[in-house]
Amino acid sequence: MTKKFSHIVENKATMVDVSNKKETIREAHGYGKISFKRKVFLKVKENNLKKGEIFSTARIASIQAAKKTSELIPLCHNIKINFISVDFGFLDKENSIIINTIVKTTENTGVEIEAFLR
Numbered sequence: 001m002t003k004k005f006s007h008i009v010e011n012k013a014t015m016v017d018v019s020n021k022k023e024t025i026r027e028a029h030g031y032g033k034i035s036f037k038r039k040v041f042l043k044v045k046e047n048n049l050k051k052g053e054i055f056s057t058a059r060i061a062s063i064q065a066a067k068k069t070s071e072l073i074p075l076c077h078n079i080k081i082n083f084i085s086v087d088f089g090f091l092d093k094e095n096s097i098i099i100n101t102i103v104k105t106t107e108n109t110g111v112e113i114e115a116f117l118r
Contacts, residue, residue: 007075013074013075014075015075015077016075016077016109018077018108018109019108021108021109022108023106023107023108024106024108025104025105025106026104026105026106026107026109026110026111027102027103027104027111028102028103028110028111028112028114028115029100029101029102029115030099030100030101030102030103030115030116031098031099031100031101032098032099033091033094033096033097033098033099034096034097034099035094035095035096036095036096036097037095038095041095041096041097044097045090045092055088058086058088058099059086059088062084062086062099062101063084063086066081066084066101066103066111066114066115067081067084067114069113069114073113076113077107077109079105079107079109079111080105080106080107081103081104081105081111081114082104082105082106083102083103083104084101084102084103084104084114085100085101085102085103086099086100086101087099087100087101088100101115101116102115103115
């Protein structure tokens with residue numbers, strides 16, 4: 001079975017036409033994991049880094065990236081975002097930080113890419 005790519009039409013990159021889609025509540029969730037060496041992980045977890053706490057800056061950067069998706073990713077629609085949530089958690093056994101995002105809109109296209117930008 002050949003997979004059809006929505007952004008490729010007759011071998012040309014194109015923006016998907018969403019003009020016939022209804023505006024509905026749309027929500028996407030993103031998940032990521034960053035792994036560290038144990039020593040660095042403990043410094044992050046204990047908020048013992050020379051440059052200070054990192055999560056506030058990371059949250060703001062993630063929200064800004066989601067809001068600027070159409071400027072950063074070719075062929076994405078410029079849409080109104082109603083809600084963005086970015087949360088962090090620790091996976092002690094894996095020396096990792098998990099990132100969970102939720103993005104919501106009431107548009108005629110989804111926010112999957114916006115939820116991935118973090």
